[in-house]
Amino acid sequence: MTPSARFATVATPPGPFTVVVTPGPDGGDVVLAAGWTGDVSDLLPVVHRALRPTWVERVEHLPVLDVVEAHAAGDVGAIDAVPVRQRSGPFLEDAWEVLRTVPAGQPDTYAEFAARCGRPAAIRAAANACARNAAALFIPCHRVLGSDGGLGGFRWGTPVKRWLLDHEAEHAPVPA
Incomplete structure (x- = not known):
């Protein structure tokens, strides 16, 4: 399990978008989960149990939300380099x-x-x-x-x- 994570929500044209991140090895954020919801409890169950945080903290802003806003503004390639961590087979x-x-x-x-x-x-x-x-x-x-x-x-x-x-x-x- 990931001990802790942070989450924040931003308004997008199709609705609120929430992202859950954890610190990456380089000190930047790594996305664990994201989706069109204002409720982080909709996201946590889809995180693999080995990565699911035991505690999440709401923050006002995360740098990755700037990428979400850039995508919504038309820079559809902005999302390409965002680090993501998922686990499965x-x-x-x-x-x-x-x-x-x-x-x-x-x-x-x-x-x-x-x-x-x-x-x-x-x-x-x-x-x-x-x-x-x-x-x-x-x-x-x-x-x-x-x-x-x-x-x-x-x-x-x-x-x-x-x-x-x-x-x-x-x-x-x-x-x-």
């Missing part, structure tokens, strides 16, 4: 890293994401990686759609997912 941990390679404005289907993970037949496992992601936005599981092109599910609701996809499509760099 090898496939899920690898899949979460692969999610960070899905470009803003160019969502994958679950089948394409499974192939991107090197396991094209593992479509359900790929969908499970999205469903079990504790660090929404920073691990952009919202960039994966149903195989029929529909939104599929999203822990924070399909209206939030639709806003994110539309926002990123509007502000993403045009592929070369």
